[in-house]
Amino acid sequence: MIRAFLMIALLTGTLPFSQLQAAELVLNGSASYYYLTREYYVAGLYLPAPEQDPDAILSPDTAKRMQLIVSTERWSPRKWAQQWQNNISINNDNLSADTQVQQAVMEFTQFPRDDLHRDDEIRVDYQPGGNTRVLLNRELVIESSGVELFNYLLNTWIGKLPPSREFRQHILQQDTSAAAEQNRRLLLTHEIPAARNQLYSGWLNAERAAQQAEQERQQQQARAAELEAEKAEQEARKQREAEARRLAEERAAREAAEKLAKQRAEQLRQAQATAIKAQAERLAKAQKPASSKASNSKSTAKSADILAAEQDYYLQQLQWQLQRQLEAEVSYPAWAKQFAQEGLVEMDLELNRAGETFNLRARDDSVAKLLVSEVQRAVQSAASKISINDDLEGQQWPLSVSYRFSLQGAEQPTMAMPQPPKSLQVKKAPPAQQGQLRQSYEDVQRERILSAVEYPKAAQILKKKGLVELQVEILRDGKLGEIKELSNNRHRELTQALINAVKQNAPFPPLPAELSDSSLKLKVSHDFKL
Structure with a gap:
């Protein structure tokens, strides 16, 4: 039918x-x-x-x-x-x-x-x-x-x-x-x-009608603006003259007020200095030797302040490590780029001493799910790669991370490496000991890099081999600086394989506090053999 x-x-x-x-x-x-x-x-x-x-x-x-x-x-x-x-x-x-x-x-x-x-x-x-x-x-x-x-x-x-x-x-x-x-x-x-x-054509017709109406509205506005231009110019001339007079009056009043404020500030400063001096004199006269009990109490209070400052530093250091490792882990999802999705992902989480994350929560529900999912994946990977200071009290801590996805490639906001309080600051080591510390740090990072080297399969098939040498700059906070080729290997893919191993291990641990170096030049070489 x-x-x-x-x-x-x-x-x-x-x-x-x-x-x-x-x-x-x-x-x-x-x-x-x-x-x-x-x-x-x-x-x-x-x-x-x-x-x-x-x-x-x-x-x-x-x-x-x-x-x-x-x-x-x-x-x-x-x-x-x-x-x-x-x-x-x-x-x-x-x-x-x-x-x-x-x-x-x-x-x-x-x-x-x-x-x-x-x-x-x-x-x-x-x-x-x-x-x-x-x-x-x-x-x-x-x-x-x-x-x-x-x-x-x-x-x-x-x-x-x-x-x-x-x-x-x-x-x-x-x-x-x-x-x-x-x-x-x-x-x-x-x-x-x-x-x-004809629903779709109706939508398109409505769009065209709206565009045409907007054009007509703009034309009407332009005509009205032309009619108002002459009138505005006349009014503007009067206003400029009045404004000049007003500014002159305000400037005179402001100068007088500033002069009076300076006089009063000087009077207040002198009065405070006099009061402080008088108070110091009274305390000096009234001061007596402190008892043993009072001395112990004061010492305990001071220790509590120091411990609080140290714990705050350890937590800030953990936050900094997680944020910088996250930036190395994130990869912009291809489909997010296709759909022009971008924006700032801010995420709260909790981290335990085992390096496990939980209670991950994006602060803004309107951010694209593809971007949020990528930050969730990256923060879980980053958390497993950072070290937690044994002196940090507790078993889990609230932290936050952020990452800006930008189709224009805008740089991430930088977070400075936390500086330790005075109680944790260490003196720079003697030159001989600095050399040992430097050598130990270099050996560890060199071993990490070489363990990540992968011989390109295409290069093996084509029987490409040879020695590749690089000079790798590591900044004081562990960031990767300049990578310089020291060898002249004619097989570019072998050089790139070693460079990839370097970038895979970045960021590196910060330089030892006992070192006075602002950066370190690490030489890395690998002999690709069949």
């Missing part, structure tokens, strides 16, 4: 042949998409014949269609973008090399200009050798060459992290439940509400 109707429609010219081909697809499976217990749409996947193999479905030789019928009352553009950007990024490992496809993915997550309503329909069609077409209520929204855009979207249903295991199963194979039968009837018999036809 359906085939007969379609043939009649084709012969009478009421249905294009491309639509006839798409209509011949059969419903492979259907499911309801839920997010936080709320149903957002009914999903249907159409194929030339039933198929359960994802690789066969994703093949560019397979015609296919995704059909989404909105089942929630309202689906805002913000939630649409948030859900699709997250689902696309977690189900597709690589970005397309085609900038046109990248732009199409971005457009898909942002095309709703207003809320989607119940019974709105989104279709994504693909025919082998053709383009991927996205339609809203049967109206073309996006067209992208090839199958890449379609597969990016379909992977959100049948990829590695679908909405649920049941959702994926029902899309790949028809379900026999009553709910599935209801979904199939909705998908196969769905009609666009008359009031929602």
Whole structure:
């Protein structure tokens, strides 16, 4: 019956042949998409014949269609973008090399200009050798060459992290439940509400009308500004004259007030100095030798102040170590860059003596989840690599970290290395002992770097070998300074392998406090042998 109707429609010219081909697809499976217990749409996947193999479905030789019928009352553009950007990024490992496809993915997550309503329909069609077409209520929204855009979207249903295991199963194979039968009837018999036809073009027309209205408003403002210009100039002249008089009066009043304030400040200073001198004289006359008990009490109070200052230093040192190690661990997520996500992630956490983090909380819920997740991963990795001073009291401590993700590559705010209180400051070692300390520090860092060297596989296959020597500058706070090549190895990938091992170990521990050096030049060499 359906085939007969379609043939009649084709012969009478009421249905294009491309639509006839798409209509011949059969419903492979259907499911309801839920997010936080709320149903957002009914999903249907159409194929030339039933198929359960994802690789066969994703093949560019397979015609296919995704059909989404909105089942929630309202689906805002913000939630649409948030859900699709997250689902696309977690189900597709690589970005397309085609900038046109990248732009199409971005457009898909942002095309709703207003809320989607119940019974709105989104279709994504693909025919082998053709383009991927996205339609809203049967109206073309996006067209992208090839199958890449379609597969990016379909992977959100049948990829590695679908909405649920049941959702994926029902899309790949028809379900026999009553709910599935209801979904199939909705998908196969769905009609666009008359009031929602030409929805997308209506949005675009509204945008153009708004732009035109804004242009007219600006033109009217410009004309009004011209009419006011002459009047304003006349008023301005009068105001400048009045302003000059006012400023002169204010300057005279300010100078008089400053003179009076200086006089009073001098009087107050003299009065304070006199009072302090008189008080000191009275204390000197009244002072008597302190008892042993009072002396012990004063000593205890002083020790408590010193201990408090030392504990504060240990905690600040722990905070500094975690923050600088975090900056070395963070990697800007590729999908976050694709979706132009940036901003400051500030996170509170607790750290225990075993180097474990818990109760990680982002301060701002509006920051993109991809960025927050990356900072959570990085802080857990950083916490396992820092050392905790044995003299720091307690077993766990509240800390905070921050990281600014910037598409323009803005530098991170710097945190200065905490300085110890006087009670913890150590004297610089004698020259001979400094040499031993320096040598010990260099040996440890050199061993760490060399243990991280990886012989490039491509270089091994091509039988590339040789000695690579570097001079590595380590600043006093452990930051990596300049890396200088000392050897002239003709195999660049071997030199880069040693440089990578250096950067992998940065930042380094701060230089020993007993050293007077502001930085240290460490020589590192590795002989790549087959």
